[in-house]
Amino acid sequence: MEEVLSRAREVAEEAEVFFISAEETQVHFETNRLKHMQSTQQTSLALRLVRDGKIGYAITTAPGNGQALVESALETARFGTVARFQLPAMTSYPSIDVYSADVESVPLEKMIGLGEEMVAAITEHTLGILCAAQVSRGVSSVRLMNSRGGQAQYRKSHFSLAIEGTLINGTDMLFVGDGASSCKPILDSKPVSVNVIQQLELARNQAVIATGAMPVIFTSHGVASALIMPLMAAFNGKTVLEGASPVGRRLGKKVFDSALSLYDDPTLGYRPHSRPCDDEGVPSRRTPLIEAGKVTGFLYDLQTAALAGKQSTGHGGRVQGGLPAPAPSTFVIPPGDAAFEEMVQDMKEGLVVEQLMGAEQGNVLGGDFSGNVLLGYKVENGKIAGRVKNTMVSGNVYQLLKEIAAVGSEARWVGGFLQTPPLYFPRLSVASEGGGA
Amino acid sequence: MQLEELAQELAPAIKKYQVDYLEVRLEQSHTSHITYRGRELESMGRAESVGGNVRALVKGGWGFASFNSLDDVPGRMELAVRQARLVGKEESRLAPVEPAVDTVSSRAGQDPVPIPLAEKKEALDEYNEIIWRTPQIQTSTIGYGDGHRKTIFLSSQGSYIVQERDDVMLRVAAVAARDGDVQQVGISVGSRGDFARMKGLHSEVEHLSRRAVDLLAAPRAKGGEYTAVLDPVLAGVFVHEAFGHLSESDFVYENERLQELMALGKQFGCPELNIVDSAALPDLRGSYKYDDEGVPASKTYLIREGELVGRLHSRETAARMGEAATGNARALSYRHPPIVRMSNTYIEPGSVSFEEMIGDIEEGIYAKNWYGGTTSMEMFTFSAGEAYMIRNGKIAEAVRPVVLTGNVFTTLKNIDAIGDDLEMNEGGGCGKGGQVPLPVSNGSPHIRIQHCLVGGR
Numbered sequence: 001m002e003e004v005l006s007r008a009r010e011v012a013e014e015a016e017v018f019f020i021s022a023e024e025t026q027v028h029f030e031t032n033r034l035k036h037m038q039s040t041q042q043t044s045l046a047l048r049l050v051r052d053g054k055i056g057y058a059i060t061t062a063p064g065n066g067q068a069l070v071e072s073a074l075e076t077a078r079f080g081t082v083a084r085f086q087l088p089a090m091t092s093y094p095s096i097d098v099y100s101a102d103v104e105s106v107p108l109e110k111m112i113g114l115g116e117e118m119v120a121a122i123t124e125h126t127l128g129i130l131c132a133a134q135v136s137r138g139v140s141s142v143r144l145m146n147s148r149g150g151q152a153q154y155r156k157s158h159f160s161l162a163i164e165g166t167l168i169n170g171t172d173m174l175f176v177g178d179g180a181s182s183c184k185p186i187l188d189s190k191p192v193s194v195n196v197i198q199q200l201e202l203a204r205n206q207a208v209i210a211t212g213a214m215p216v217i218f219t220s221h222g223v224a225s226a227l228i229m230p231l232m233a234a235f236n237g238k239t240v241l242e243g244a245s246p247v248g249r250r251l252g253k254k255v256f257d258s259a260l261s262l263y264d265d266p267t268l269g270y271r272p273h274s275r276p277c278d279d280e281g282v283p284s285r286r287t288p289l290i291e292a293g294k295v296t297g298f299l300y301d302l303q304t305a306a307l308a309g310k311q312s313t314g315h316g317g318r319v320q321g322g323l324p325a326p327a328p329s330t331f332v333i334p335p336g337d338a339a340f341e342e343m344v345q346d347m348k349e350g351l352v353v354e355q356l357m358g359a360e361q362g363n364v365l366g367g368d369f370s371g372n373v374l375l376g377y378k379v380e381n382g383k384i385a386g387r388v389k390n391t392m393v394s395g396n397v398y399q400l401l402k403e404i405a406a407v408g409s410e411a412r413w414v415g416g417f418l419q420t421p422p423l424y425f426p427r428l429s430v431a432s433e434g435g436g437a
Numbered sequence: 438m439q440l441e442e443l444a445q446e447l448a449p450a451i452k453k454y455q456v457d458y459l460e461v462r463l464e465q466s467h468t469s470h471i472t473y474r475g476r477e478l479e480s481m482g483r484a485e486s487v488g489g490n491v492r493a494l495v496k497g498g499w500g501f502a503s504f505n506s507l508d509d510v511p512g513r514m515e516l517a518v519r520q521a522r523l524v525g526k527e528e529s530r531l532a533p534v535e536p537a538v539d540t541v542s543s544r545a546g547q548d549p550v551p552i553p554l555a556e557k558k559e560a561l562d563e564y565n566e567i568i569w570r571t572p573q574i575q576t577s578t579i580g581y582g583d584g585h586r587k588t589i590f591l592s593s594q595g596s597y598i599v600q601e602r603d604d605v606m607l608r609v610a611a612v613a614a615r616d617g618d619v620q621q622v623g624i625s626v627g628s629r630g631d632f633a634r635m636k637g638l639h640s641e642v643e644h645l646s647r648r649a650v651d652l653l654a655a656p657r658a659k660g661g662e663y664t665a666v667l668d669p670v671l672a673g674v675f676v677h678e679a680f681g682h683l684s685e686s687d688f689v690y691e692n693e694r695l696q697e698l699m700a701l702g703k704q705f706g707c708p709e710l711n712i713v714d715s716a717a718l719p720d721l722r723g724s725y726k727y728d729d730e731g732v733p734a735s736k737t738y739l740i741r742e743g744e745l746v747g748r749l750h751s752r753e754t755a756a757r758m759g760e761a762a763t764g765n766a767r768a769l770s771y772r773h774p775p776i777v778r779m780s781n782t783y784i785e786p787g788s789v790s791f792e793e794m795i796g797d798i799e800e801g802i803y804a805k806n807w808y809g810g811t812t813s814m815e816m817f818t819f820s821a822g823e824a825y826m827i828r829n830g831k832i833a834e835a836v837r838p839v840v841l842t843g844n845v846f847t848t849l850k851n852i853d854a855i856g857d858d859l860e861m862n863e864g865g866g867c868g869k870g871g872q873v874p875l876p877v878s879n880g881s882p883h884i885r886i887q888h889c890l891v892g893g894r
Contacts, residue, residue, distance in 0.1 A: 030691065031691040031692060033691075034498070034524050034526075035498075035499065035524070036498065036499035036500065036501060036520075036521075036524055036774070037498075037499070037500050037501070037520035037521075037523060037524055038500075038501040038502070038503075038520075038774065039501070039502045039503070039516060039517075039520070040502075040503045040504075040772060041502075041503065041504045041505065041506065041513075042488075042503075042504075042505055042772070043505060043506065044505075057480070057481075057482045058482055058483060058484070059482070059484050060484065060485050060486075061485070061486045061487060061488060061505040062485060062486070062487045062505070068485075072482070072483050072485075073482075075483070075554065076481050076482050076483070076554065078555075079478060079481055079554065079555070079558060080478070080481070081477055081478055081479070108520070108523055109523070112523070128694070130691075130692055166814070168692070168694040168695055168698070168814075169694075170698075171698065171815060171844065171846050172815075173813075173814045173815045173816070175813055175814075211660070211661070238474065242474065242475045242575070242576040243575055243576065243614070244575050244576045244612055244614065244619060246617050246619065321484065322480055322482075323479075323480045323482075325479075357811060357813055357816065357818055358809070358810075358811050358818030358819075358820070358840065358842070363619065363620060363621060363837075363838070365612065365619045365621060366618060366619035366620065366621075370840040370892040371818060371840070371842075371892075372816055372818045372842045374813055374816065390816075390842075390843070390844060390890070392660070392840070392842055392890065392892045394660065394840070394892045398617075429660065431660040431661060431890065431892060433662070433843070433890050
């Protein structure tokens with residue numbers, strides 16, 4: 001690393017090297033059985049430099065030929081965008097717990113055991129269900145250094161459990177699933193299987209829902225599958241800078257229901273997307289995006305922040321080995337005060353959306369969503385009546401979040417990147433096959 | 438060390454392990470990419486990658502270890518074997534395949550990667566200028582990528598296959614905005630390495646920019662059931678998403694109920710319906726001579742005259758289902774094990790003209806172009822890039838892009854007209870099991886679907 005940096009400094013005004021090394025092991029179960037085990041070892045070295053005021057970049061997975069890397073970066077610098085940022089000098093970082101040595105010492109046999117436990121719990125509850133499960137553990141180490149003396153180095157670990165169940169009955173198929181993730185070993189699989197069993201209980205009966213506008217609850221999973229992607233795009237500083245974000249010109253304005261707040265928080269202990277600094281060496285901190293319905297901030301990396309006349313919020317991420325760009329870490333929607341049961345009881349006829357498929361295919365930037373309810377329940381007179389089939393919901397995230405009937409009191413982690421309570425909306429358009437057009 | 442030297446050194450070693458089967462895949466690739474966000478060049482670069490993997494089979498259990506440090510390949514072989522031993526409890530079964538020793542070069546002069554970045558950038562600059570000339574355009578995105586990949590496949594059964602392939606891909610999208618309303622229209626173009634295909638798209642780019650602006654004024658289609666006519670691009674996505682994934686036998690082979698549902702001989706559609714997957718077609722993005730298990734590519738009829746007659750296999754799924762291997766085990770890169778994938782998937786042309794197809798539709802939807810698509814077994818969702826109402830047998834007003842959804846079994850039966858105008862679309866990338874985007878192509882003539890559920894408000 002030092003060698004590449006010093007070679008780059010000879011020919012460029014600024015330079016930064018980013019090294020990541022990762023090892024991961026996964027145990028896969030398919031159709032209720034242990035199927036295969038997989039390990040990956042990966043390293044890469046990326047070089048970003050500034051020459052004649054312009055950015056050059058190159059990456060390699062075969063470190064060792066430093067000169068070729070520098071030359072490749074110089075070639076792209078000829079056409080590079082003008083660098084507006086200054087690389088961070090030496091600074092101190094918050095202490096955030098993202099590494100547990102215990103992760104590496106979890107034996108393969110224990111990982112197999114956790115998968116077997118989850119599969120056994122689900123298959124004992126529902127005869128004929130087919131489960132796919134995954135247990136993963138991994139460690140990575142990141143090193144970054146730049147020509148202004150900035151340096152960062154940290155180690156991170158992660159451990160995760162996931163299970164999906166498919167129940168087929170004739171041409172009818174039911175999908176259930178849940179997961180958990182942490183930087184520490186998760187040695188108790190029960191909370192995950194309990195959630196899946198609850199889904200199976202609620203889906204036991206089928207119910208036909210009418211076509212039309214009606215009240216809808218999105219569970220934590222439902223929020224993740226339907227509403228979060230548009231917000232992640234809209235609060236990205238780059239989308240804002242381009243003028244393509246529907247909230248971009250509304251900083252400080254009330255755009256959402258005052259019951260809604262949203263933070264991006266990379267500082268939470270032992271969360272898989274936490275880290276002491278971003279991929280440019282800017283210290284991590286919590287960034288409020290929505291507070292009581294008001295737009296309070298956007299996510300920035302160094303370059304985007306400089307172009308927008310802002311400061312980096314520490315959200316420079318390198319997606320698939322590319323140049324840093326604004327990227328969310330962990331989204332958190334704080335809980336409200338309504339118990340899930342209270343929200344259900346409040347509905348005469350309505351829908352609970354647990355999993356939406358294809359929501360992200362609509363006009364994501366504009367907030368339009370439209371998707372098939374992969375797992376959802378009909379509510380009749382304040383009670384869950386059963387699972388709905390062949391049902392679509394469609395709407396607009398910004399219209400929807402303007403009027404929230406209630407925010408759930410229990411926030412859950414979904415997919416490792418989002419903590420959210422269920423959200424209850426007074427009306428949403430529902431289309432159902434057999435529900436009348 | 439050169440990849441070939443390493444491969445030759447490993448060739449005798451892989452036969453020494455006490456395993457049922459072992460394979461090594463070594464890979465070397467170089468790629469270049471250029472992306473624009475708005476007027477600004479966002480990223481441009483070249484990347485080099487070297488790596489490999491070992492896959493071992495013991496008593497039906499697989500171990501897989503991937504690496505990009507070539508220093509200790511024997512150590513990685515040991516690891517994969519140890520994992521396979523922990524997993525394996527049954528009997529290993531693989532469909533027989535003749536070991537092949539072969540070298541498949543990419544077509545001379547096709548490698549798009551060495552073309553100077555300046556030349557690639559010039560073409561993209563022209564497209565971006567066209568987009569930004571259009572009034573009310575808010576922003577644009579352009580993503581260009583190309584790659585040249587060489588793989589060496591070695592198996593304990595004696596295969597030694599060197600294959601090279603090239604790929605080029607371009608996506609262009611224009612975003613129009615007015616009063617907080619945002620509309621996006623895009624195109625995707627791909628080719629098996631021919632950079633010339635990325636040139637000369639000026640009129641297409643102009644069309645999509647104007648459409649993005651026009652959509653700001655377009656009404657939404659009312660949600661509900663319609664007679665829908667799909668253009669070749671969208672119908673190709675439909676056949677890939679709704680049906681193709683169900684033909685991938687890794688979903689089916691250990692699942693008795695799904696086997697019943699997908700029993701060969703079942704009538705799935707009208708007698709005019711023929712659906713094919715063929716990696717053996719020349720020079721499409723999904724084409725290859727051998728898959729990533731060293732099995733030769735083949736043309737597989739999935740549906741013939743409306744009847745389910747075949748499915749896609751890896752060596753393992755073929756053996757377990759007592760069918761022949763089809764050469765459909767593919768891996769995105771050395772970081773992934775091969776899994777059952779489609780290659781070039783299409784509906785064969787029928788005899789109905791477009792005019793005949795829409796002629797007797799009183800009110801319907803004409804959905805064109807690809808925006809996205811996904812599936813969960815029986816349920817599928819796919820999005821059109823453009824949509825129009827059909828009124829009294831004629832294409833009428835444009836509406837906002839629609840999302841079509843349904844149950845594959847009923848929808849296939851509801852196809853009641855197949856056009857005479859097959860077109861292959863090479864702009865897609867398929868995702869499955871975290872391996873995305875895998876180069877594939879889809880194709881179809883125009884098709885008509887009765888009782889199609891359309892999402893809207």
